[in-house]
Amino acid sequence: MYNRFTGKTCIVTGGARGIGAAIATRLALEGCNTAIIDIDEEAGRIRENELISKGFKAVFIKADVSIEHDVMKAVEYVFNKYNSIDVLVNNAGIGFTGRSIEEQTLEEWNRIISVNLTGPYLMSKHAVKYMKKKGGVIINIASTRALQSEPNTEPYSASKGGLVALTHSLAVSLAPYRIRVLTVSPGWIDTSMWQVPPRIPSLTRLDHLQHPAGRVGRPEDVASLVAYLASDEAEWMTGVNIIIDGGMITKMIYIDENIIEDSIALLTGDREFSTMVKKLIMEAKNNMESAKSKLRSIMNL
Ligand code: NAD
Numbered sequence: 595m596y597n598r599f600t601g602k603t604c605i606v607t608g609g610a611r612g613i614g615a616a617i618a619t620r621l622a623l624e625g626c627n628t629a630i631i632d633i634d635e636e637a638g639r640i641r642e643n644e645l646i647s648k649g650f651k652a653v654f655i656k657a658d659v660s661i662e663h664d665v666m667k668a669v670e671y672v673f674n675k676y677n678s679i680d681v682l683v684n685n686a687g688i689g690f691t692g693r694s695i696e697e698q699t700l701e702e703w704n705r706i707i708s709v710n711l712t713g714p715y716l717m718s719k720h721a722v723k724y725m726k727k728k729g730g731v732i733i734n735i736a737s738t739r740a741l742q743s744e745p746n747t748e749p750y751s752a753s754k755g756g757l758v759a760l761t762h763s764l765a766v767s768l769a770p771y772r773i774r775v776l777t778v779s780p781g782w783i784d785t786s787m788w789q790v791p792p793r794i795p796s797l798t799r800l801d802h803l804q805h806p807a808g809r810v811g812r813p814e815d816v817a818s819l820v821a822y823l824a825s826d827e828a829e830w831m832t833g834v835n836i837i838i839d840g841g842m843i844t845k846m847i848y849i850d851e852n853i854i855e856d857s858i859a860l861l862t863g864d865r866e867f868s869t870m871v872k873k874l875i876m877e878a879k880n881n882m883e884s885a886k887s888k889l890r891s892i893m894n895l
Contacts, residue, residue, distance in 0.1 A: 598825040600625035603676040605669070607659050607717060608686030610637035612785035613735065616813030617683055617820050622650035624821060629672040630654045631717075632686065637790035651676075659686045659713030660705075662720075669720040679724040681824045684714035684757075685735040690750030703749045710753035711760065718764055722773065729772030731824045734761050735816070736779045738839050754779070758835050765833030774832035776823050781839025783811040800860040806841030851875045 599621055609618035609630035615637075622628040622645050630652065632638045638654035645652035655671055657664035673679055687710045691698050714734050721732070739747060740754035758777050765775040782805075786793040802809040819838050822828055837843055847853075851872045858868035 596821070596825070597625050598821065598827070599681070602680040603627040603629065603672065603678045604681035604683065604824070605629045605631060605672055605679060605717070605721065606683045606685055607631045607713065609683075610634045610641050610654070611790055612788050613780065613783055613813045613816050614683070614685040615641055615788045616817040617685060618652070619645065620814070620817035620821050621681065621683075621824070622648075622652055626681065627651040627676040628653075629668075629676070631657050631659065631668050633658050634790075640790050658709075659684075659717055660708040662716050665713075665716045666720050669717070669724070673724045678728065679721050680728070680730045682717060682721045682725070682730070682732045683735065683820060683824070684717050684732065686713055687735065687737075687753075690739075690747040692746055694746055695748055698746075698748065706749035707753050707756070710750070711756040714757060715760060718760075718775075722768065722771075725773050726771040730774075732761075732764065732768075732773065732775045733820055733823055734758075734775070734777045735820075736761075736777045736835065738779050738781045738837060738843050740777075740779055740835070741837075742843065761835065762833045769832065774829070776828075776831060776833070777835040778816060778819055778823065779835055779837045779839070780816050781805075781811060781837070781842045783813055783816060785813055788813045798861065800857060803860055804842075805839075806845055809840065811838065811840055851879075 604621045604626045606614050606618040606628065608614035610632035611634060618628050618630050618641065628645060628650065630638055630641055633656065635656045638656060642652050642654035653675060655668045657668040659665060688706055691702050718732055734757050736754040736757040739751045740758045743751050761775050761777040768775060784795050784797060786795040797810055816838060819836065823831060823836065854875065855868045855872035858871055859865045862868065
């Protein structure tokens, strides 16, 4: 393990649970004074105690990143406690609705945008005042959904796309103060083990094997990337969006009978059965083609 942050201070929003908790733990492990900002007080206190009991310097502050007064007070508190702010990880985020645009409400849209996009904006705005003194790094946790979508995810995808744009805008504005700004866009990360209390992951073989890298992501994968980007080793990187998704974004996906055959084999463990299903699909396709050609000849087309 490296020790790249001794004497430095980081803030991780949404650090009580999930990916944020793994990031906070990794940075603390590498010597950082770690401030966790979260609305979940119970989980935040548990995380704070866990880090302190391991001998790390850590503090939990209850604050909602979408409320400017909360943000201002929290950032001020961290600076007064540790006398610097070197790394800000804007990780706090909330999920998408899963309902059609006609069913989504303006309140849902506003809440998701205010936590996922306004939150990082406010945190950056108030942390910059302190970071300007010595320089620093801001890392925004977006998502591959900034670049690609499933249906009915408009507020979430828009918030993350906005975050990618906020990143390059801030990177240019803050460059004169030696503040680097980067986006990390994770794909599917299973956070079960970093919940409070931890949960048993319930992933299938298909979940793992559909990833070119052979598995679903873990919070530790994102944490080690963030630690690298926040360190001086990445001093020539700013403004860009780094994707960490086990290769999913590079994979071209057309559903055909071979994919269906492989998926059924993975799910059931029964290759014979999956091959039989594939044959039935191909037979149905052939029957459809011959029916179409008969129809065309009857209609003289
Ligand atoms: P999570 O729900 O496990 O953790 C999110 C944390 O943010 C929680 O501790 C929660 O209390 C906190 N939080 C929520 N709203 C807040 C607010 N207003 N102010 C302060 N804290 C708040 O989520 P996660 O899966 O660990 O996701 C973390 C980040 O990573 C999010 O920005 C998410 O969009 C992004 N992300 C997650 C995945 C994934 O597959 N898990 C994939 C891509 C991107």
